[in-house]
Amino acid sequence: MPQMPAADTPLVLYALGLKRTLSNRKSLAGRLGLFEQPVDLVYTDLLAAVVSPVSDTNRLKEASVETLLLYKDVVESAFVSGTVLPMQFGTCVPSAAALMNALQDQGKRYREQLHALEGCAEMGLRMRLVPADTAPDDAEAPDGRAPAERPGTSYLLRRQRERSGLSASTHRIVGDVRSALDAFTVATSIPKRVAGKAHSVVSIAFLIQRAHAQSFRQEALRLSVPGLNGLDVVGPWPPYSFV
Template identity: 30%
Template sequence: MRRGLYAYAITRARQIDLEGAWLISHRGLALVVAEVDLDRFTGLDCDELDEDSPLAVLVREHDAVVRTVFRHEPVLPLRFGTVLDGADAAVQLLSARHVEALAWLDGVEGRQEWGVRVRAAAREPVNLDGVSGTAYLVQRRALLAAAENARRDVAVVHQELSRRAAESTFRELAGDLLLEAAYLVDTGSEEDFRAEVHRLTGELGLSAEITGPWPPYSFTRVEFADA
């Protein structure tokens, strides 16, 4: 069995009770770590994300530790699968990015991440089979115009929501999504933010799904090249 030190996140060097994990501190920062069996991370299938797959179990374990810290202190989640050789490597990691990590902890303190997915409202399917060429072109142009209008509407939604967040980011779209974005929102403004999501999308005839609150997974920009 190969053992290693798994790194979950960076936080401030303050006492937190963690089951199965602990803090390695250095100059006001702390790395949240646990000793793990490295064989658990070998041969994982990234396409296998059903609830009971080994990868899904490990991801849930990672998120559970990060969330526990997040309930007490600001946290910078590290990328899933960050493994170190030992305590000396942990201190080296904290030392190498000390200034950036402190600044980012200040930036996410008192804020939580919210995810927003926006889709076009469901419409009756348009059957273009058997129509004349002219009618087909008319229908086709109408569909393209509707899609372009939806894209413009979504851009407005993202712009307005970004104004109500400390930071925002959007992700590559898949399927029928018009927007998949994350927003870093002050804890005292979250109800207003959620209400604004529903107001904006409702007025534009769009469908919104809100997820969260999350630790600031989308807003951890400190890169640890040695990890």
């Protein structure tokens, strides 16, 4: 790996991990990060941060698609052999010393997050749904009753719809998909509607055990859910949606 960044150099922060795993991460050796700067590690006793120097932090405010993809590529290289906490794009610190102080101050919280995510990866689904007029909102629940008839369900469904901006029929489809993949699932994100040309498209992230990624993919591609008109499976990725 390159030498420790100069003491007064601002740094782009890509990800955090445990020192015992990141310090031996060959996938980072010789890598260039944003603006063709070398990727490096900053250590404390137990944690390590994946960084690269940046001379002008304002350059991050007008990032191109290529810059975002390069940022993601560095994070995923760090993820090759172990658990990391991806940082939001554009996260910077004024110096290596400031970063080390932050890691010391917040080290317990970061280690707890890493422990909770140990062995996990994110898988994403992009679900193509049938048009809303062919999937009515008043369909019955699997137990034979409309969702609103079950105690507490109406309120919870309404709050979920308010948070995601999705219709009741879409939430039923998402719920069926979640239930079908429950055996693999540690956690799921709030579903989001994304642009789609011929169909309504909804994306959702699943946190799973990394060892189950292939089984999850196979099971997801076999799904047969009323209202679902196909899906794409992506991942495994670092747990972007769960940090």
